[in-house]
């Protein structure tokens with residue numbers, strides 16, 4: 001079987017020239033439409049220019065037959081194509097090139113063919129000098145003449161194995177071992193924290209995850225960090241690695257040297273991404289097994305892929321002692337706030353919202369249309385976790401560990417997921433299975449309000465959950481505001497059928513003033529930021545809208 005070859009040269013700031021060699025007779029080449037970890041179109045063809053193929057007469061421009069597909073011209077021998085790629089994005093899923101850093105997510109920029117996915121692949125980085133370090137899960141070797149060579153055993157592994165290359169002094173490397181597996185930490189950018197403590201936190205959550213799952217699906221694992229000077233917070237899971245960006249890097253530590261919320265956030269993301277090694281990389285929604293990069297791949301199981309991972313990522317930090325109970329409660333309060341303040345969860349189920357990430361799942365989207373797979377999925381995961389435990393069926397992580405076991409099929413279906421939860425919940429009797437079916441009907445397929453169920457589940461965990469009225473009376477009336485352009489107060493979310501909604505307020509309207517009079521709130525506002533309006537809203541009794549969830553452990 002012929003080895004497919006890619007050569008990636010840095011031909012200027014933000015510029016790559018990519019040359020790829022495929023076997024004779026190739027009819028087309030394809031650039032991926034999306035990347036694993038982001039369940040929406042990435043349309044990477046938009047970064048490609050000047051696609052040509054080597055022929056007897058020189059380089060021949062290729063004709064497109066699809067937005068991300070080019071027809072090859074018939075030739076005698078192997079097919080060699082070349083193009084330019086603009087590498088000017090620095091987030092956890094992108095590709096970047098300048099004179100101090102080459103960071104490549106191959107699924108952004110490498111061409112492939114559906115019939116050749118089993119062929120081994122070699123990537124040559126001709127201009128990476130010997131004194132540069134490289135961080136990647138792919139096996140690699142350096143050669144003083146020809147730069148660096150990376151090897152992948154097929155297209156799926158190649159596309160899911162990013163790398164960073166930089167001068168040795170710019171790429172910090174640390175290592176620890178858990179269960180006989182080496183775990184590597186590579187950091188590009190400023191490390192405004194204590195290295196030893198950073199590694200120790202990783203080791204702790206890794207140990208607790210390894211203990212829960214009982215095995216690691218890959219021989220070793222790599223954390224690839226980019227800490228730039230500009231704002232960024234993003235993580236992407238890969239087969240045997242993750243890329244995490246967080247910035248600005250000087251905010252990773254407080255001025256007095258103590259760990260900041262920024263550093264906590266980095267560790268939160270890292271724990272989440274490592275959980276993906278079992279949930280999504282090993283056990284994966286059937287629609288993504290294998291990944292089809294040629295077009296959208298909607299799945300109704302985003303709430304398992306991202307919701308369960310979000311929930312467990314934080315729980316592992318608690319179990320590992322990286323955070324205390326108080327820290328977990330504050331994190332879950334934040335999650336519940338996002339959950340409760342999104343009216344879209346009462347409109348579109350989290351299963352349907354999973355399918356729809358391909359439409360608008362990573363954008364703000366139109367008001368109250370859908371749920372968020374991370375947030376609503378994590379709340380559902382918590383409810384399932386408590387229901388399982390109440391029924392004597394262990395914990396949610398035990399069910400996941402069973403499904404993601406080394407002898408289990410990798411493709412997950414909704415039925416297999418829920419049948420496993422139901423079977424485990426039926427340990428002591430059918431009531432457990434009935435409760436699990438009800439959770440699925442109400443909060444996965446359905447759009448019921450979770451709050452009563454949450455209060456009950458929290459109580460079972462020894463936690464009191466209460467709602468505190470929002471300090472802003474207009475929010476209680478249904479219009480949640482935030483900062484808009486030029487310091488204006490703008491409506492961000494208007495709760496359907498609330499007093500504010502009835503008065504006509506909608507997202508984007510500008511609020512000039514609010515005055516409480518008796519049981520009413522007088523609001524002066526500008527419709528569409530232009531037309532002056534005045535409305536008198538009845539202030540709801542009780543917590544009203546946008547109430548804040550407060551969690552506290554019961555004493556003892």
Ligand SMILES: [Zn+2]
Pocket residue numbers: 237272273276305306309
């Ligand atoms: Zn994730």
